[in-house]
Amino acid sequence: MRSDSAAAAGGAAPRTTTAASPSYTLGTLPGALPLLGHAPRFALRPLGFLASLSGHGDLVRVKLGPLTAYVVCHPALVHQLLLADRTFDKGGPFYDKLRDIAGNGVGTCPAAMHREQRRLVQPVFHRARMPAYTEVMAQEVAALTSRWRHGQVLDVPDAMHQLATAVIVRCLFDPNTDTSGVPALQSSIDALVEGITRRMTWPVPLLHRLPTPGNHRYERARLHVRRLTDSLIGGHCSTATDHDNLMSLLTAPGTDGVSLSDTEVHDQVVTFLLAGVGSTAITLSWAWHLVGAHPEIQTRLHAEVDTVLAGRPAQLTDLDSLELTGRIITETLRLYPPDSLLLTRTTSTDTELGGHPLPAGTTIAFSPYQLHRRPDLYSDPDHFAPDRWEDVGKPAPGTWVPFGAGPRKCIADVFVRTQATLALATVAARWQLRPTPGRTIRPVGQAVRAPHPLSMQLQQRESALPESREESDV
Template identity: 40%
Template sequence: MSHTPVAAQSHPARSVPPVLPGALPVVGHALRLLNNPAKFLTLAPAHGPLSRLRLGPLTATLVSDPNLTRQVLLDDALFDKGGPLYDRIRDVMGNGLLSCPHTDHRPQRRLLQPAFHKDRLPAHLDLMAREITDGVARWQGRQVVDMAAQAQALTARAIVATLFDGTLDAATVETMVEDMGAITAGINTHALLPAAYTRLPLPAHRRYSRAQRHLRSTLGRIIAEHRSRTTDHGDFLTLLTQAGTERPALSDREISDQVITFFIAGMETTGNALAWAAHHLAQDAALQRQVHAEAAALPPGLLSHTSLPHLELTGHVVTESLRHYPPVWFLTRTVTRDTELGGHPLRRGDTVVISAHLVQHLPSAHPRPETFDPGRWTSPQTEQPVPGSFIPFGLGARKCIGDSLGVGELTLALAALTRRWHLEPASTAPVRFAKDIVIRPRNLHLRLRAHPGTPHTTPRPAD
């Protein structure tokens, strides 16, 4: 794939970025960002590499340039995690790895790194593949499924098995998934709209608060059960609950923060990317046949980490899904000292907004950005993306600790799905984005048709 170089920008010294049009009294651009984030973010680059947007009383700087986005992500001490989005994320995740400030990040990463060591990944991937394959096998032919919900159910099973050694009963998993859905749906509203609105006793606000309390209560019970164990089962929660000479003892709250962080990240990122990939395969029969043929050529039986080298096209579909639909619409950062970005002044305490969706849809970085094209990642045509223009997992020291695990899981999940089922759109109604901080499909209903001669895999009994 060839790229048109991103033109170098010249900026007058000490100039101020323009304010984006369309701000409303009191709420600013918040409603536009809530109602149609894809359109709002896509239009922003026309106003320059940096612009200003208003979120209620707050004015933030929006970055629309890959190189400047990369600069923000790589200097996590200067551009620390903060701003209205992370204020709300911390309400949910506490001081976990994803949300903690720069000063806490290195110690936490060192603590958690053993769980993601390359030697552990094969076992994690094999466990995830087994859970997802079992889940897919329970579907019924000619069934119409809400693929967003089903994909999240599959990835929830997989992340639960990894986090909790597969010991949770199905009812507990289901309630945790429901709580997570209510929480992620509420983060966006609470981050963008004035605090006075989010304090109103509306049903959605009550669900948001109730889900947080209920999730913490559930995790408290699970953590107490794990603390009573004396053996290491290789799962994430055991790593956290069993302190040792190199593992400082953590409080229940600290453990809960990390578990929520990885449960949300593992379920949301992979579930939504899997659903979007399934959506595009259902729309493109030729591509779906190719992906199915790749999976069907694998030896019968369960998929495993050893299947990954044979799933090249499936991997390209996953990569393109992550480009087209990164995990979240935007992220916020807080400037920790007076500085400049792209020639524009920033003051200590200012908020900077970056968006993977924005930079991953720039025509200068990804030709025909609105076209879902796994071929753009096919060697030898593929060149390295413009730096800072492909960032579904971030960059630098704070790049997602589980990126390799997530991509491997997604590839195996898509292979498991397409090996068994042919996907067809069940409706002509357009698939839309959910009003959420995560980029989730809404109204994605697909009909399942079993492939002739599909190897039969008997699912394990449900818990």
């Protein structure tokens, strides 16, 4: 049962069950069309489709073209699903299509490969490396904002992609690496996300082999990302000395002398480029929109950064003091988790979930978006309320999963949240982003959902220190 205090704070707690009453229901979504199933509904109104599922059960059968999938709608069952990574292995339409791009990187590989890969990659995201990454972020924020002008109308997603891409590339590679092909990365990521979503929504292979403009864009983007990755890795290998960056760690032998193969390094770099850029950029874009749409939150944000930072860039040691800023990022990730549609798994053996048998090879799916907007978990779930996270503590299992959970939890979750929090604070210390009148902001129904369109007017803040305004570097 959810306590009154948790409900008042907007906190989350899954329904509890006992051995005597394992009351998890299995339902079937009605309205499946012949051959197409529920694919048209999912493709045309993905968010409404997802929001409707929990009304049909805790585990709901859906049809996507010829594929039958079971969507897990209850947080306790999602938690079980994510903990049992070998039984519910990464597979199904989402990850099968993602492997076409990222291969078997740490985020996409089967469970049998995951533990060894994660052990080798984990040092890249050790907390001891965060101060250096944070310094890179501060430098790139200064470089980005040095080009801004008071009154300018800013394409926010484009600017945040520029920032996230610059940070990831500088952390991944040597400073001398040729990054001339990086600016085109954003358009390629957008085309890939669109293609993955289309292939997941309409899992009919013939449709994806037709010579349509969308299929051509997807194939060009896939090849561009792979070639860019090869170029960046080659540039690192030719210029590397002994830089303490991610590529150096990826190519160095582990403590037992084992190192990643060339293919594994390639797959990890693609994974970091796609996930690192997308997650940070989309989170920051939505955060700016949400803050701009809530003037009282924006006023409090500016007051906090003025007190904590006094006009300087945010540092890692400021995280604990940037309480509201951190809650804004947490609430943004609840409302708009980067991987928000259907994330799929495949049962590796005969098993059960919630008391319902599932044969080997069954496709299982869950939706962070659907979980994060359940009214029984979050009061007024569609409302942006950063203070719902004040004094709530750690979310109950399965109720807040923007980065997953269990053994396959996103390896870069701390990196993304830290960079997003500090970047939001650093920019807010000097700039106010105001909504452009007359624009309607809507999410794009993709695997990684961006605000579209989102332009905001830049206002240089009067409280910014005069000497800080003129700086172009940190």
